[in-house]
Amino acid sequence: MPTHPSTSPPTGALPDTAALTQAASASAFEVLRTLDTGPHGLTEAEAARRQDTHGENTVDLEPATAPLAATWAALRSPFVALLSGLAVVFAAVGDVRGAVTVAVMVLASVALRRWQQVRSDRAVRAVGARLVTTVTVRRRADDDADPCPREVPLSDVVPGDVVLLGPGDVVPADLRLVTGADLFVDQAVLTGETLPVAKSATGACDGGPEDAAVLCLAGSEVVAGTATAVVVAVGGATYSGALARRAGRERPESSFDRGVRGVSRTLVRFMLVLVPIVFAVNGTVTGDWEQALLFATAVAVGLTPEMLPVVVTTALARGARRLARAHVIVTRLNAVQDLGAADVVCLDKTGTLTEERLVATHSLDPWGRPDDEAAAYAVLAVRSQIAPAGRLDEAVLDQLADPTDPLDDAVYSPEDEIGFDQVRRRASVVVRRQDGERLMITKGDPDEVLPRCSQARVEGDAVELDAGRRFAAHDLARAHADQGLRLLAVAAKRLPRLGAVDEADEQDLTLVGFVGFVDPVRESAPATVRGLAEHGVEVLLLTGDNRHVAARVAHQAGIPASEVVVGEDLDALDDVRLARLLERARVFARVTPAHKVRVVTALRGAGRVVGFVGDGVNDAPALRIADVGIAPDSATPAAKRAADLVLTDPDLAVLAAGVVEGRRTLGNTLKYVTITASSNFGNVLALVAAAVLLPFLPMLPLQLVVQNLLYDAAQLALPWDRVDPEYTARPRRWDTSELVRFMLTFGPLSSLFDLATFGVLWWGLDASGAPAQFRAGWFVEGLLTQLAIVLVLRTRGAPWRRLPRRPVVLAALAVAVTGLGLSFGPLAGALSMQNPPPVYLLWITVAVLGYAGLAQALKAVHLRRRGRWL
Numbered sequence: 001m002p003t004h005p006s007t008s009p010p011t012g013a014l015p016d017t018a019a020l021t022q023a024a025s026a027s028a029f030e031v032l033r034t035l036d037t038g039p040h041g042l043t044e045a046e047a048a049r050r051q052d053t054h055g056e057n058t059v060d061l062e063p064a065t066a067p068l069a070a071t072w073a074a075l076r077s078p079f080v081a082l083l084s085g086l087a088v089v090f091a092a093v094g095d096v097r098g099a100v101t102v103a104v105m106v107l108a109s110v111a112l113r114r115w116q117q118v119r120s121d122r123a124v125r126a127v128g129a130r131l132v133t134t135v136t137v138r139r140r141a142d143d144d145a146d147p148c149p150r151e152v153p154l155s156d157v158v159p160g161d162v163v164l165l166g167p168g169d170v171v172p173a174d175l176r177l178v179t180g181a182d183l184f185v186d187q188a189v190l191t192g193e194t195l196p197v198a199k200s201a202t203g204a205c206d207g208g209p210e211d212a213a214v215l216c217l218a219g220s221e222v223v224a225g226t227a228t229a230v231v232v233a234v235g236g237a238t239y240s241g242a243l244a245r246r247a248g249r250e251r252p253e254s255s256f257d258r259g260v261r262g263v264s265r266t267l268v269r270f271m272l273v274l275v276p277i278v279f280a281v282n283g284t285v286t287g288d289w290e291q292a293l294l295f296a297t298a299v300a301v302g303l304t305p306e307m308l309p310v311v312v313t314t315a316l317a318r319g320a321r322r323l324a325r326a327h328v329i330v331t332r333l334n335a336v337q338d339l340g341a342a343d344v345v346c347l348d349k350t351g352t353l354t355e356e357r358l359v360a361t362h363s364l365d366p367w368g369r370p371d372d373e374a375a376a377y378a379v380l381a382v383r384s385q386i387a388p389a390g391r392l393d394e395a396v397l398d399q400l401a402d403p404t405d406p407l408d409d410a411v412y413s414p415e416d417e418i419g420f421d422q423v424r425r426r427a428s429v430v431v432r433r434q435d436g437e438r439l440m441i442t443k444g445d446p447d448e449v450l451p452r453c454s455q456a457r458v459e460g461d462a463v464e465l466d467a468g469r470r471f472a473a474h475d476l477a478r479a480h481a482d483q484g485l486r487l488l489a490v491a492a493k494r495l496p497r498l499g500a501v502d503e504a505d506e507q508d509l510t511l512v513g514f515v516g517f518v519d520p521v522r523e524s525a526p527a528t529v530r531g532l533a534e535h536g537v538e539v540l541l542l543t544g545d546n547r548h549v550a551a552r553v554a555h556q557a558g559i560p561a562s563e564v565v566v567g568e569d570l571d572a573l574d575d576v577r578l579a580r581l582l583e584r585a586r587v588f589a590r591v592t593p594a595h596k597v598r599v600v601t602a603l604r605g606a607g608r609v610v611g612f613v614g615d616g617v618n619d620a621p622a623l624r625i626a627d628v629g630i631a632p633d634s635a636t637p638a639a640k641r642a643a644d645l646v647l648t649d650p651d652l653a654v655l656a657a658g659v660v661e662g663r664r665t666l667g668n669t670l671k672y673v674t675i676t677a678s679s680n681f682g683n684v685l686a687l688v689a690a691a692v693l694l695p696f697l698p699m700l701p702l703q704l705v706v707q708n709l710l711y712d713a714a715q716l717a718l719p720w721d722r723v724d725p726e727y728t729a730r731p732r733r734w735d736t737s738e739l740v741r742f743m744l745t746f747g748p749l750s751s752l753f754d755l756a757t758f759g760v761l762w763w764g765l766d767a768s769g770a771p772a773q774f775r776a777g778w779f780v781e782g783l784l785t786q787l788a789i790v791l792v793l794r795t796r797g798a799p800w801r802r803l804p805r806r807p808v809v810l811a812a813l814a815v816a817v818t819g820l821g822l823s824f825g826p827l828a829g830a831l832s833m834q835n836p837p838p839v840y841l842l843w844i845t846v847a848v849l850g851y852a853g854l855a856q857a858l859k860a861v862h863l864r865r866r867g868r869w870l
Contacts, residue, residue: 020239023176023232024212028201031176032230037160039178039228040147041138050158057157057173057234101705108310135172138162138228157231165216165227174209174238175216175229177201182419183225185216186391190240190618191544191592199227209239219617219636223391224420240617240636254627255341255609256334259734260312263673266736267303274684275299282691295691297701299684311672311715318719319665326657327649329633335644337669338628340662341609341733342537345655346600346622348614349543349550352632352652353557354519358391358486360399365513366456366469368476373457374490374513375400381441381490384414384429392488395517412439416501424448430501438495442506446477446514449489456511465511473511480516483552488515519549524651525557531656533558535663536730537611542588542596544618550589560586567591570598578602596622609733613655615639630655660728667723667732670870672715675793678743679786680708682750689755696771698758698778703831706822707779710815711786717811721804724796727870738868745862746793746855750785753851757781760843765836776833780823781844785851787812792855796869799856 023031032038042050087102134151139161149164157163157172165171171185183199191210203213210217216229218238235241253261275296283292316337320330330336347353363375379401382393412431415438420427426444433439442449450473455462465473480487491509495501529539541554547564554561565581567590573581579602588599596612600622603610612619612626615635623629623642631643632650640646647654683704690698699707757778761767767774791812795802822828824835863869 019232019237020174020209020212020215020217023174024209024214028176028178028214028230031232032178035160035230035232037162037230039138039162040140041162042158042160043140043142043145045142047139047156047158047161050160051156054158054234054237056155058155058236101702101709106309110309136164136166136169138164157234159231159234161231163229163231165222165229167222167224167226169222171216171218171220171222173218173231173235174233176232177214177216178228178230180227180229181225183227184223186221186223187217190217190220190616199225201227224393252604252625254334254338255733256337256627259337259341259736262734262736263677263739266739267677270681270684271300271303274303274688278688278691281688285692286695291697292691295687295697299687303680303684308673308676308712311712311718312669314716315665315669315672315719319661322661323645323658326654326661327647328654328658329646329648330644331646332644335628336662337666338609338662339611339630339645339658340660340664340666341731342611342628342659342662343731344538344540344603344608345532345611345613346540346542346596346603346626348596348616348619349541349545349553352613352615353525353541353553354521357519358395358517359520360392360395360515361485361518362516363400363513364476364516365458366465366473366476366511367458371513374515377441377490377492377512378443378488378515380412380431381427381429381443384412384417384431384441385427386414386417392517396488396515400515418501418503418506420444424503426506428501428506430495436497438497440493440495440501440505440509442491442493442509443488446474446487446489449491449509450474450477450511452506453491453509453511454507455509457513462510477514480514481548483548485552486517488517490515519553521553521556522650522652524653528652528655529558531653532659535656535659535728537659538586540586540588540599542591542599542622544591545589547589550587554587563587564589567595570595575602575605579606582606593618593621597625600626609731613652663728663732664723665719666734667727667870668718668721670732670734671721671790671794672718674739674742674870675746675790676711676715676786677739678746679711679750679789681743681747683754683782685747685751686754686758689751690758693758696774699775699782700832703775703779703833706831707783707819710783710819714787714811714815715790717805717807718790718794720807721794722802724802724869726796738866738870741866742862742870746789746858749851749854749858750789753785753847754778754782757843757847760840761836764843765840767836770834772828772832772834773836776823776828777836777840779831779833780819780836781847783819784816784844784848787816788848788852789855792852793859793870796859796863 026034084102084106087099087106091099135154135157136149137152137157138147138149139152140147147162154170154172159173161173162178163172163175165175165183177183177199178201180199180201185197185199187197187210198213199216200213209215216222216227217240218233219240233239233241278299279292279296282295283289286292313333316333319336320333323330323336360375362370363372363378365371365374375396378396382396385393411434413434414429415432416430418424418428424444425448426442428440428442430438430440442452450470453465453470456465456469456473457463463469477487477489490512492512493505493509495505532539539557539559541550541557541559541561543550543553545553547566551561551564554564563585564587565585567588570578570588570591578598582599582602588595591599596614596619600610600612604625604627610626611628611630612622613630614620614623615632616639617636619631620636620639620642623631623639628645629643630645630647631639632647633640634650635643635646645658687698761774761777765773765777767777791804791808792799794804794808822831823833824838828835859869
């Protein structure tokens with residue numbers, strides 16, 4: 001197959017994943033020749049050369065995020081950008097101390113995020129390193145040496161390698177079969193299909209690469225049979241690599257990202273309105289435009305919660321640590337709050353709701369009555385077969401083998417076998433009794449076994465399988481399929497004592513009965529679904545299996561399955577009709593990775609916050625675009641890389657606990673954001689009034705920064721606070737409109753006490769001629785009232801009934817003492833302040849108690865009007 005030099009791929013490579021279609025349609029000989037290899041495999045030198053050309057075979061893995069890229073991602077936070085802009089303003093007005101202080105806050109936030117990310121990456125890598133995979137390849141020492149099988153690391157496999165496959169092997173790369181015997185491969189990680197699919201060295205490719213019988217795709221697993229195959233693609237060029245690349249695209253904006261952006265924009269809008277007003281009013285009234293600039297800067301400082309990124313990151317890190325104790329690794333810190341905001345979770349079936357294994361559940365006679373004879377014959381057939389046991393065979397032995405079986409296999413010896421293949425879909429074994437009598441046992445697909453039966457066994461007697469009885473047996477198999485169960489038909493026949501056996505002998509069989517199998521639903525699945533529903537989270541099932549299996553699993557897990565939608569139905573719907581369908585449908589069967597992505601996208605387009613749980617390569621794209629992607633630690637590397645949370649405990653009940661933890665984290669974060677924004681807004685309104693009423697600046701920008709930093713330091717304890725049970729009962733997300741209402745309700749109350757403080761300082765203490773004393777007085781009053789208001793507004797109930805946790809109280813007391821020390825102690829001069837007289841403490845006491853009492857009364861009014869809190 002000569003090709004033009006300018007377009008030919010490197011020796012030993014086929015062009016990307018398009019090569020799979022070419023490999024499927026070409027003969028094995030043509031593929032070997034194109035790859036410049038042969039049945040004896042590559043030499044060690046050639047394999048090393050090809051690895052230099054193609055790189056390591058890192059199937060499904062995405063490269064870890066570079067440190068600089070991760071740091072830049074943390075710096076792009078809107079909160080960080082807001083503070084960085086404030087630092088620039090400080091530098092522009094010559095306030096070096098203010099600029100340095102804000103810069104330190106930015107760096108602390110970024111450092112916290114990077115620390116958490118490093119811990120998460122290390123934990124995920126530790127999970128992935130639990131298994132070390134090797135591959136059996138056929139190689140030669142040199143061109144003249146005989147080929148021999150050898151074990152090599154999965155990463156060392158190269159295009160052109162000849163791979164030897166057996167039961168239990170994970171397919172290391174995209175392979176074209178050269179030879180095969182009774183080969184069955186589990187492709188659930190790629191397609192979601194529960195049952196293994198047959199593969200052979202010959203066959204047509206009627207669909208995509210996953211449908212080609214001659215191809216084995218990277219990440220799938222051999223469950224039965226043996227094969228020799230040649231590697232046609234490795235690493236990122238594989239089919240699973242293409243899915244991983246799709247999952248690796250830029251993650252869309254999540255619920256947390258939208259909320260943070262909305263809050264930042266709200267604060268910026270307030271700044272854009274108030275800062276110019278203060279600058280213009282103060283400059284016009286006083287004629288001192290330099291002071292007016294300082295006033296405007298003070299307003300900007302007053303509106304900015306300087307430690308907001310640090311407080312938010314601390315809350316997220318606290319939530320991540322609590323989730324880690326619940327066996328959940330957080331790989332994207334913001335996902336903690338996204339999980340709390342989720343109102344719908346999409347679950348993949350295989351390996352998520354189910355245990356991804358077949359269980360033999362029961363044995364029936366030909367008419368559907370419980371009977372052990374079919375199980376006994378099936379056990380004898382499995383024990384007597386020469387071919388390796390597949391998943392069905394293992395399930396028969398694990399669940400049905402009984403030492404008291406009437407067919408004691410000790411008196412039977414294996415003699416012959418007609419193997420299973422994808423065309424026959426049945427297998428037969430011949431056994432000989434000690435007395436010389438021979439028996440053929442045939443097991444397989446009912447559609448293949450029943451037409452070869454002329455009789456059926458009923459209570460130990462053989463009766464003719466007439467049309468009516470044959471129809472009843474077929475109807476029994478079909479009814480089980482409709483319920484999502486799989487039946488194995490078992491038949492038997494006595495043979496002459498001598499003579500060869502072939503497929504022609506698989507006629508005139510006697511139907512013994514059926515053996516039923518299921519992929520069992522995880523024990524924790526129903527409780528998980530109930531727990532999520534109790535917390536206002538809907539559950540959708542998306543699976544590559546057929547509609548009957550999907551309906552059965554959904555029913556057992558407690559997911560409404562009155563309407564089951566198949567992938568072909570989704571293809572016929574436009575976006576509007578799909579959105580309507582998603583309002584009622586909860587179960588989706590025979591869906592492809594593209595269908596999963598479309599469902600998640602449609603849900604997000606309808607304003608839902610979507611969680612997606614999946615474990616296969618086929619789930620990686622949907623994991624990436626969901627608001628929060630979740631994968632078990634048994635998932636493929638691509639799925640875990642695409643996920644935001646990795647569950648190290650197979651018990652899905654941790655999901656409901658994770659949702660509550662996410663809401664607790666969000667609740668404590670929003671306490672800070674909402675209460676602080678309203679208090680700051682109140683301070684700014686007071687500054688606006690001061691711009692008109694006072695001849696000097698009531699507080700310098702640096703003093704405002706220090707006041708805010710002290711207040712924020714106390715709020716670093718909020719992640720350890722209690723959250724009202726009502727808050728965690730339903731999905732929560734960042735709500736900018738509610739933030740604005742809260743600011744407009746409680747901000748003016750703060751301003752009222754600030755203005756009263758101005759009056760006390762101006763007339764009561766006669767500080768009109770002592771700006772430094774005036775500033776010290778407002779500094780301590782503003783700090784203490786802010787600390788008190790947090791203790792009042794942190795809960796929707798009475799604060800004395802829902803007490804804060806000890807760290808919150810201790811932090812508030814420590815900061816209060818520090819603030820009093822700065823205002824009344826020897827360090828006041830360092831902040832350009834002068835100690836107020838001790839009698840001023842009486843007014844502070846009145847202001848704190850009065851502010852707290854009025855805030856509690858106003859909270860009750862707000863709750864009656866809004867019906868919600870924070």
